[in-house]
Amino acid sequence: MFQSTLWVNGGLAGQQDSLSVPHRFDVTEHVVAGAVNRFVIRVDNRDIQNLGTYPSAYTEETQSIWNGIVGRMELQASEAFQLTNVQTYPEPGLGAVRVRGIGHNLTGKALDAEITLSAAGGQGxxxxxxxxxKQSLRxxxxxxxxFEWLYSMGEEPLLWDEFNPNLYELQLTGRTNIEGMQLETVTKQTFGLRSFERNGRLLQINGRPIFLRGTLECCIFPxxxxxPMETEAWFSLFGTARDYGLNHIRFHSWCPPEAAFEAADRLGMYLQVESPMWMDTWNMPVGAHPEHYTYLPMEAQRIIQTYGNHPSFCIYSNGNxxxxDFELLHRMTAEVKxxxxxxxxxxxxxxxRPVDPADDLFCAQTVDExxxxxxxxxxxxxVSTMLDFSEAVSRRDVPVISHEVGQYSIYPDVEEIGLYSGALRPVNLEVISADLGKRGMLADLRxxxxxxxxxxxxxYREEIEAALRTPELGGFQLLDLHDFPGQSTATVGILNAFxxxxxxxxxxxFREFCGPAVLLLRMPSRVYTNQDxxxxxxxxxxxxxxxxxxxxxxxxxxxxxxxxxxxGVIQTGAIPLGAGIPLGELNSTAFTQVAKSARLTVALELAGSGIRNEWPVWVYVLTGEEAPGDTEITVTSTLDDNLLxxxxxxxxxxxxxxxxxxxxxxxxxxxxxxxSPVHFATDAPCGISVDAAHPALADFPTSSYAEFQWLDLLDRSVSLAVSDGLPFQPIVQVIPNFYHNRKLTNLIEYNVGAGKLLICGINIRExxxxxxxxxQLRNSLVSYMGSAAFVPQHSLEPGELCELLKPRELSAGPK
Structure with missing residues (x-):
């Protein structure tokens, strides 16, 4: 990275500057046979083509702008008669492939060769x-x-897809006789027999509908x-993605090495590959430099020509x-197409944006708003499981793929610091860890x-299911299944950066709601009463x-x-391929049996298939009665001498x-x-941690974290910031974002003098x-406060309470 210049025996052999494909040099004219040859390579990692430092291919945000050479370094000797640049293009119907390549004759004589083509493939x-x-070549x-030949694949050839990633090896054997001297050359090329097309708004693989369940890869290798330049590492990465039900990886503003394509071919992953471009109005728009008009089209063509045979290479985008200059983007796309x-x-x-004539699909977060x-x-x-994106999909005549879905922040796990044993140091995690330690909050990390x-x-689950409920949607691309360590720390993954x-x-x-076959429920609410x-x-x-x-x-x-x-059981007819396929209605009076407010589970299973899914719902008992103890406690929102x-x-x-x-x-x-709370500045929290076993919540069904019954409660709440010197054992602790670490709660109790105090920041009044x-939460709290179980473990002095509940000073009005 970025530019390599080669000298052989003191002579300039060439210069390469691709960020996407191997650098190859023809040194024939510079090598001296039978002698010691000196090769000198200079690598210049400066931004010589004015791409900016935002593309994943060239950035400090994830991989680093390293200097040097990775992968193989080798000197190859070629034959005087050889066949190169072999490309295989499956024909419509997938019964044959069109084989194209270049024949080279450096013998000094004209030649007539016989080329034998054979292909074998499969798996297991x-x-x-x-x-x-056999074909002839002059x-x-x-x-x-x-050269170009049509090669029949014979009867019942094996196709490539995510379920059966069948690969063929095509062998071309060339033989010729020049003045009594026999010459032979053998060239092998791996390929997969598949079509990846669009049919109206539908994406299709081998003529049947497909849905891309994807995530991003932003060159994150800590x-x-x-x-990595070895297939084993890519097998591991793609294998993990498949374990979580994904079939698609988008390479955000970069192109991976050959090893990645080889692993994806063998595992059946659908790849979206991009040129090293992230050029927007806020950093550097396309066409801002003259180099963009020469380097960028050339780089796109290099990617296509180098990796085009790989069946896993299903989508190309110019970048993120x-x-x-959309005319340049159109020209680049039209040329590689x-x-x-x-x-x-x-x-x-x-x-x-409007669909361009060169667009085969549309990947965006909004479609005509x-x-x-x-x-x-x-x-x-x-609040429900009714959402889908049909309106957006209907506004395009090409397949729509949902862009960078998710981005829900998770508190950084600073215990991962020890995993960074290689080239990169997690300074961000170190700073967060130090701040937690200074505030006495490291014990709260887990x-x-x-x-x-x-x-x-x-x-993330709801995003995925909403996409799967949407007929004709082409798929989704998560951001992200794993963490993004750059851009001010974006720990948004279900998995870490490793x-x-x-x-x-x-x-x-995870595969129950993210896989090839997923049962879905359209329910208008998640919260019910026992009268519903x-x-x-x-x-x-x-x-x-x-x-x-x-x-x-x-x-x-x-x-x-x-x-x-x-x-119960609902009979279905044959279930076709597609998204959001209606199968029937579920009607039940089960909630009327609920005598105590509860979290219930609604489960579906396709009989005998192993395909199942389930959803929680919350059912609250309506009694119309005040909770026991409601008249025995003082309820107030004012701290004054009377309350003390x-x-x-x-x-x-x-x-x-x-x-x-x-x-x-x-x-x-x-x-x-x-x-990220730094990249998009905010002091908003990131969920709650609930002491679910606390007797104050005995009549309020909850997990130790926020589920959807907390939606209304948290959105109509305030969090109390407790200073470091005060005792802090909350019933509900509000999780701060890492850039605003502080002790937050919306439900905490204290002894004050001979009295007992429960402070609630959740609106249970209106x-x-x-x-x-x-x-139900109010009833549970009041019932607890009226019972013998109301025994706070920590105490505050009146003065400490007055500081904790200090009224906000109103700004003075105009005089």
Missing amino acids: EQKHQAPEV LTADSSEP LTGHP ELNG ALDNRRLYTLTTNWD AGVRGQYFLEKLS KFVHGSGMLALQL WQSKGLIEPRR EFNAGICMAHFGTVELPPSAIEWKVTTGEGMVLDQ HRLSEGERVLFLVKENELEHTAPGKFHPVFW DLADRPAAA
């Missing part, structure tokens, strides 16, 4: 041998000339600071979020990672190899203890914090920080008739 016990075919003396029709092409990944990812519909994404991680996981689990979910459970009926639509996303035969959907409604409240006196006399007090009234408070929020979760 499934093998296939294509028939052997080459004039000292020439290099193209141990080396550069991408490109703006500027004319060179190679084996994949789909698009001008840029992201931006809401209609959102195509859940962050544009956070309320609907969270709670922070788990609580924020489980919240983010739920939101593709290791954070312990949030097992891969098999449950009515939901059942649908499915099915992107296997064939339609499923008529079957039965088995459904159950169960309690947390596994007791079945209701169950009541506490000194031993009263029990529920203090309800109101928004904007106290000095040491911050707004509450259910949804976590987007991407609209309780329409907010069953808030009403």
Whole structure:
């Protein structure tokens, strides 16, 4: 990286500057046979083509702008008669391939050669041998000339896809006789027999619909600071992605090395590859420098010509979020499309813009301002499972792929510092760890990672299911399944930067909602009362190899203890390929059996298939009665001398914090920080950690982290910031973002004098008739406060309480 210059025996042999393909030099004229030859290589890693330092191919944000050479360095001797640049183009119908290449004759004589073509392929016990075919090739003396032949694959050839990544090895054996001297050359080329096309708004592999379940790879390799050049590392990376149900990787503004394509070919991963371009109006638009008009088209063509045979190479984009000269982007795309029709092409990944004639698909976060990812519909994404992106999809006549879905921030796990044993040092994690230590909060780390991680996981799941409910959507690209260490620290992954689990979910459970076949539920709410009926639509996303035969959907409604409240079977017809396929309606009166507010599970399973999915719902009991003890406690939002006196006399007090009234408070929020709290500056929190076993929550069903019944509660809450010197053992701890570490809570208790105090920053005062979760939380807290279990473990002095609940000073008005 970036530019290499080669001298052989003191003579300049050439200069290369690709960031995407190997640097190759013809040194024939410089090498002295039978002597010691001196090779000198200079590598210049300066930005010699004015690309900027934002593309993943050339950035300090992830890999590093390293200097040197990685991968193989070798000297190759070629024959006087040889066949090179062999490319295989599957014909329509996939019964034959068109073989193109270049024949070289450096013998000094004209030659007539016989070329034998043969191909064999398959995997496991499934093998296939294509028939052997002979062709003639005439080459004039000292020439290099193209050839093209149609090669039949014979009967029932094996196709390549994610389920059956069958690969063939094509062998071309050339033989010729020049003045009695026999010459032979053998060239081998691996390829896969597949088509990757669009049919209207649908993406298709080998003529059937496909849905891309993808994530990004932004050249994140913390141990080396550069991408691996061995297939084993890529097998591991792609294998992990497959374990989590993914079939697609987008290489954000970079092109991986040959080893990545080889591994993806063998594992059946669909790759989107991009040129080293991230050029926007805020950094450096396309066309801002003269070099863009020569280097960028050349780089795109080098990528296509070098990696075009790989069946895993399914989509090419010029780069990420490109703006500027769209005429140049159109020309680049049209030129590579004319060179190679084996994949789909698009001008840029992201931006809401008109479709260009060269666009085969449209990858964006909005389409004519209609959102195509859940962050544009956070309320609907969270209160129900009804969201889909049909409106956005309908506004394009080409396949739409949802861009960079997710970006839900998870608290950085600073215990990962020890994993950085190679080239890169995690200075960001070190700073965060030091700040936690200074504030006495390192012991909270595991709670922070788990609580924020489980919240983010739920939101990723809802994003994925919303996409799978959308007919004709082409797929999604997560940002990200794993962490992004750059851009001011964006720990948004279910996995860490090393593709290791954070312990949030097992891969098999992730595949229940992210896989080739996923059962889906359209329910209008997640929160119910025991007077409600449950009515939901059942649908499915099915992107296997064939339609499923008529079957039965088995459904159950169960309690947390596994007791079945209701169950049934819904018969289906044949299930075709596609997304959001309706299968029937689920109607149940199970909720009327609930005698105590509870978290229930609605589960679906396709009989005998192993395909299953489940969703939590919350059912609250309506009693119309005040909780026991409601008349025995003092409820207030004002700290004054009277309240301090009541506490000194031993009263029990529920203090309800109101928004904007106290000095040491911050707004509450259910949804976590987007991407990074530094990159997009915010002091918003990242979820909660709940002491679910605390008796104050005995009548309020909850996990140790925020699930969707907390949506209304957290969005209508304030968090109390507790200073470092005060005792801090909250019932609900609000997880700060890492850039604003502080002790936050919206539910905490203290002894004050002879009295007992419960401070609640959640709005459990207003609209309780329409907010069953808030009403239930109030009942649970009041019942606890009226019981013998109300025994706070820590105490505050009156003066400390006055400082904690200090009123906010109102700014003076105009005089």
